[in-house]
Amino acid sequence: MLTGLREGELLGLAWGDIDWTARQIYVRQQYTAGRFSELKTKASRRRVDLPGELVAELRRWRLQCPPGAHDLVFPTGLGTPDSPCNLLNRGFYPALRRAGLRKIRFHDLRHTYASLLIANGEHPKRIQALMGHFVHQHHDGRVRSPHAGGRGRGCGSARGAGVLRKW
Numbered sequence: 001m002l003t004g005l006r007e008g009e010l011l012g013l014a015w016g017d018i019d020w021t022a023r024q025i026y027v028r029q030q031y032t033a034g035r036f037s038e039l040k041t042k043a044s045r046r047r048v049d050l051p052g053e054l055v056a057e058l059r060r061w062r063l064q065c066p067p068g069a070h071d072l073v074f075p076t077g078l079g080t081p082d083s084p085c086n087l088l089n090r091g092f093y094p095a096l097r098r099a100g101l102r103k104i105r106f107h108d109l110r111h112t113y114a115s116l117l118i119a120n121g122e123h124p125k126r127i128q129a130l131m132g133h134f135v136h137q138h139h140d141g142r143v144r145s146p147h148a149g150g151r152g153r154g155c156g157s158a159r160g161a162g163v164l165r166k167w
Contacts, residue, residue: 002054004113004131007084007106008032009039013073015062023050027132031081036070044132 005013008030017026025048029036039045050058058073065072068079076082084106092106110131117127 001109001112001116002051003048004110004117005048006030006110006132007087009044009132010074011072011082011084011087012036014071015065015073016071018050018058018073019047020055020059022047023052023055024048025050032084034081034083036081039132041132043129046129046132048130 003010003025005025005027009027012029012031013025013027014029017028018024019026027039027044027046027048030039031037061073066075066077066079068075068081070079070081072079072081074082074087076086088106093103096103114127114131117130122130
């Protein structure tokens with residue numbers, strides 16, 4: 001919720017992707033379908049700022065984190081890459097229950113992150129960059145997003161940008 005990273009981006013996050021001094025994560029790879037892979041778009045490769053509280057938590061977690069060949073931030077107890085199913089069933093859903101929260105999709109954390117950025121007054125272009133969304137603006141001013149099937153709908157579209165401005 002504090003980074004807006006996708007599930008696969010979190011599962012592929014290595015300790016070397018964290019710049020402790022700049023308090024940033026470098027999103028460089030993902031772990032999906034049981035393998036590491038490059039990110040789908042150039043916009044997905046990005047830097048994400050970390051709040052000080054999260055940096056402190058990550059420092060504490062690093063001392064307890066099981067070591068492994070991939071030096072992952074969120075590995076299994078054996079230090080191997082975790083699966084999305086385990087992430088949800090052994091970590092995320094139990095954490096929601098402990099907090100007394102209703103069950104939500106993991107991806108809803110990205111939506112919450114975007115909403116928090118909007119509430120903080122972040123510019124829509126910055127939000128798009130932090131979320132790893134690519135938006136192409138045509139010479140006639142129309143905005144199209146590949147995530148919307150090229151129809152100009154979705155987060156990065158003109159309609160979506162209008163919704164962001166209303167917040």
